Amino acid sequence: MDDGYVLVARNGSTEYAPDGMLSNEPTADGGSGCQEFLSEIDSYIAGLDDLLWPLNQSIHENPELAFKEYKAHQTLTDFMVSREERWQVTPSAYGMETAWVAVYDSGKPGPAVCFNIEMDALPGLGHACGHNLIATASLAAGLATVEMMRRHNLAGKVLLFGTPGEEGVGGGKIRLLERGAYDGADISLISHPGIFNNSPMVRTTAFARLEVEYFGRTAHAANNPWLGINALDALVIAYNAVSVLRQQTMPGDVIGMTITNGGGEAANVIHAYTSGACVIRANTASRLENLKEKVSGCLRAGAEATGAKVKIKVIQGYADHVPNRVLAASYTKYWNGLPDVPEPRIPDLKQFTWVKSSTDQGNISRAMPSVNASFSIPHGPGSGPPHSPDFEKASGTKEAFDRALRVGKALAGTALDVLMKPGLLEEVKEQWKRDMEDIEHGVRGFRD
Numbered sequence: 001m002d003d004g005y006v007l008v009a010r011n012g013s014t015e016y017a018p019d020g021m022l023s024n025e026p027t028a029d030g031g032s033g034c035q036e037f038l039s040e041i042d043s044y045i046a047g048l049d050d051l052l053w054p055l056n057q058s059i060h061e062n063p064e065l066a067f068k069e070y071k072a073h074q075t076l077t078d079f080m081v082s083r084e085e086r087w088q089v090t091p092s093a094y095g096m097e098t099a100w101v102a103v104y105d106s107g108k109p110g111p112a113v114c115f116n117i118e119m120d121a122l123p124g125l126g127h128a129c130g131h132n133l134i135a136t137a138s139l140a141a142g143l144a145t146v147e148m149m150r151r152h153n154l155a156g157k158v159l160l161f162g163t164p165g166e167e168g169v170g171g172g173k174i175r176l177l178e179r180g181a182y183d184g185a186d187i188s189l190i191s192h193p194g195i196f197n198n199s200p201m202v203r204t205t206a207f208a209r210l211e212v213e214y215f216g217r218t219a220h221a222a223n224n225p226w227l228g229i230n231a232l233d234a235l236v237i238a239y240n241a242v243s244v245l246r247q248q249t250m251p252g253d254v255i256g257m258t259i260t261n262g263g264g265e266a267a268n269v270i271h272a273y274t275s276g277a278c279v280i281r282a283n284t285a286s287r288l289e290n291l292k293e294k295v296s297g298c299l300r301a302g303a304e305a306t307g308a309k310v311k312i313k314v315i316q317g318y319a320d321h322v323p324n325r326v327l328a329a330s331y332t333k334y335w336n337g338l339p340d341v342p343e344p345r346i347p348d349l350k351q352f353t354w355v356k357s358s359t360d361q362g363n364i365s366r367a368m369p370s371v372n373a374s375f376s377i378p379h380g381p382g383s384g385p386p387h388s389p390d391f392e393k394a395s396g397t398k399e400a401f402d403r404a405l406r407v408g409k410a411l412a413g414t415a416l417d418v419l420m421k422p423g424l425l426e427e428v429k430e431q432w433k434r435d436m437e438d439i440e441h442g443v444r445g446f447r448d
């Protein structure tokens with residue numbers, strides 16, 4: 001995913017704690033007891049620098065495509081096995097060669113907190129989506145959470161998931177979800193780098209791909225065109241119908257269309273076969289369903305007008321990501337509590353940070369409370385956003401790595417709040433239930 005288009009401006013109304021102090025976000029225990037954790041997490045993760053920097057670089061310098069993250073899988077599982085904290089490591093988990101799980105169990109019943117680790121790169125662009133930094137942030141967070149659990153005798157479990165194939169419509173996390181990997185998990189935390197935002201209230205778009213084929217009948221275009229059925233006309237009518245539909249779409253709706261087979265080279269025949277594809281995005285999964293119907297109608301119109309047969313194949317993409325406000329408040333508290341708060345500041349948590357991109361963490365957020373924190377890294381010379389060669393360079397710098405460690409600290413703090421604050425997990429789950437109900441009923445306020 002990337003964060004190319006931000007629709008929510010900072011309104012400047014968020015209050016920030018002075019450096020090193022915690023904000024006054026309400027917490028189950030009145031906010032006490034965290035200051036010590038903040039500085040402990042800060043110094044513990046700072047001490048992991050020498051261990052994690054080579055891992056970060058190894059992933060960045062060895063880009064691997066979706067579900068082929070063999071080197072990253074090996075490097076990361078070897079690292080987890082080498083740790084002394086008794087992680088139970090399962091390589092090639094849940095029927096995927098490059099998926100893995102590492103579990104730390106305190107032995108005492110309590111919340112189960114998860115961190116997802118993405119590993120895949122982009123065809124021809126290397127790590128231009130910065131997934132090496134996602135791995136670093138989640139790894140740092142997982143290790144710090146476990147260290148604090150050990151030091152302070154906290155109950156519960158930490159699960160690290162190596163989640164392959166996020167790019168394209170791979171959906172590694174969806175496969176893990178469907179295969180039961182997250183059964184018993186209480187919350188899921190992850191982050192994503194970009195160049196515009198620092199925000200734990202990220203909403204991504206839902207998307208789907210529609211592939212269309214038209215089957216007509218060829219004929220000579222001069223001698224007896226009336227005997228043919230023009231599949232190219234069907235596709236052109238569909239393309240134009242989609243273009244016309246765009247006038248009445250909702251803000252947040254996006255329809256892209258391409259022609260994948262224009263019927264061949266000869267101009268003097270009636271074309272028997274054509275094909276095309278649409279990628280559609282919307283702010284919510286339910287809106288996407290609606291848009292899918294409308295676009296399908298446009299595609300069918302081409303067939304209706306020409307008499308061609310039409311076949312539409314829907315490839316489900318990712319659900320929109322729904323962030324959890326209670327978890328986001330914890331994240332913000334730790335992020336702002338650390339020294340040298342980076343710009344831009346985290347916006348008011350009442351606002352969403354909308355990004356026009358999609359992630360399979362969206363599907364996770366429909367199964368359990370989730371945070372997918374956007375964080376900005378210093379951009380490259382051309383200021384390119386994710387999925388640009390410029391961002392590939394930016395993702396490999398020490399400054400970007402340092403920023404990922406800061407994210408790791410805030411994610412660890414979020415997980416620790418859930419593990420140690422009585423009643424907080426219930427509060428998180430209540431918020432999640434409300435969010436899911438609001439989405440179900442299309443509550444306007446939720447989308448604002």
Ligand SMILES: [Zn+2]
Nearest residue numbers: 001002129167
């Ligand atoms: Zn991406």
Ligand SMILES: [Zn+2]
Nearest residue numbers: 001002129131
């Ligand atoms: Zn990405």
